[in-house]
Amino acid sequence: MTDLTLQNVTKSFGHVKAVDGVDLTVPGGTFVCLLGPSGCGKTTLLRMIAGLEDPTEGRIRLGEEDLTAVPAHRRGFGMVFQSLALFPHLTVAENIGYPLRIRGRPKAEVRRRAEDLLDLVQLSGYGDRSVARLSGGQRQRVAIARALAFEPRLFLLDEPLSALDAKLREAMQVELRQLQRRLGITTIVVTHDQREAMTMADMVVVMSGGRIRQADVPSRVYRHPADAFVADFIGSSNLVEAVAAPGGLKVPGGTIPGLSCPGGRCTLSIRPEDLTLTLGEAHIRGTVTFVRDLGATVETFVDAEGVTLVSAAQPSDRPAVEPGAAVGLTVDVAKAVVLP
Amino acid sequence: MRREAPRSAADFLPIALPAAVLGVFFLIPFGIMLAVSFFKRVQGGFYEPDFVLDNYARFLSAFFGGVLGFSVLLAGLVSLVAVAIALPFTHRLARMRPRAQVAWLVGLLSVLSLSEVIIGFAWSTLLSKTAGVTNLLVFAGIIEESFSLSPSFGAVLTAMVYQAFPYSVLVLYPALVRLDPSLDEAARTLGASPLRAFFTVVLPALRRTIVATLILVFVFALGSYLIPQMLGRPQHWTISVLVTDQAIYQSNMPFAAAMAVFLMLACLALIALAGLVGREREAIR
16 A cells, blocks of 8 residues: 655645645555644645645655646546535436546446446445435435546545534444445545544544644544644643642642643643542532533533633533532543643 | 515516516517518508518528528627637636636626727728738738738628627626536546546536527627628628618618518527527436
């Protein structure tokens, strides 16, 4: 399998650097998610990989081959667009067969391959339909089948599931991941949904301001965020200003023992599930301001000296408290992350 | 926004005035013209009420049939050339910065404010021997002596395309602005060169708009009667020129009316045919 290598890839639009010096290696056969808020440069980066934008600086390589100056139609990368971009004047099978027809393959082969792909995306028998008469999920599958029809060297998807409703989106995430495993194709997906990224990816690349903040396996990005931005963007996190104090770290509402700051001052990232609500002895004391019952978990918002902390627990694992109650919060010290 | 069909008298009010104007100033005159086309011409006079088919019979001669054929061919050619130039132009225009788009559109609209007479005179000057473009070739040392490019078929075609071009752009523009740019990009990632993507995806996706534009420009060009006279030889005169000639100079109202009616019928038939072809191709899908 060939690796995709991005070397100092930069894209400027006027004075604005949409992508700023990105270095990244995508190992062959892996599933990578480019994750970040809108405007972070993730789509621009994907478009440069696809050949739809030229990098202002830097090089893009696939294995030994330098692709930086190769036009999109010679790269052989399958891409699924956010709008799906199904060709309205062609049927489902003609859409899927388009890349093969362009390559001058015989008609019978094009037809056969289209049918195989329809089977692959579970749309057997839909070949002669007009694309206008498909549901959102079906259109999605056609776009995926079309991008895979010519056995691309790289599979790129730009926010492919954003138009689907929540339930269908989750089902498609699992399906897409299984499809990628079965084909073993190197896949890069752009998304702003961290749950989507965590569900599908071997590697999550968190971007912000045109730069990569962290590129790692999902569990490490979640458990060991590189900075406050990543901690906050991946899941929700309590970010607390901390100061070194005798016996631990001084935070609003109390002191947490067993942690230290290298520079004396730091930010502490604590996941809501690592913050236990208690009525007895605790690290931090505060007042309940809001209780959010989500069914499977209950989130309790606690005000500690003007800072709001969120604790999440299963309903049976927490004391029944109402807003206004004085409570304590205990930190799972082993899971708290000290950020510079 | 309400979606029901208009029902009460108040609902119909906004369309009452346009309908009345259309009825009084189009349908009634057309009815009179239709009636006149069956009237009998009085030599040296005007015409008297009658029901004769002479006017239509005379029209079915080789000469007038030839002129009709030439008119349809010219209008067809004008619409094809105008749309062929306007399409790539508008495709580019729709991807420009908004401010540049406005500047181009205002420029094109100002061309529409020119009358046919001014366009005709401007082109006859541009194509003349004394002040025409061939003088530039002389200046550049490519040819020895300047020459006149008009009257000729090319001159008629050029001026009519010039006149039709802004219309083509304005009709194509909204569709091209709405066109999803990722259609073209998708075709490219799937292996089509930019040119191939344009012909296999952009063009077919715009099929309906293109047919509509062709029809509009065709009808518009069919009515042109000043430019063929100013820039063409008599064999380049269209049926509209002959209608004017018969009505004004020969005082043969019944025959002019018959030609106008026939021109309109031919026009409607061609539009219906284009619509039918479009729908049939749709049905195959």
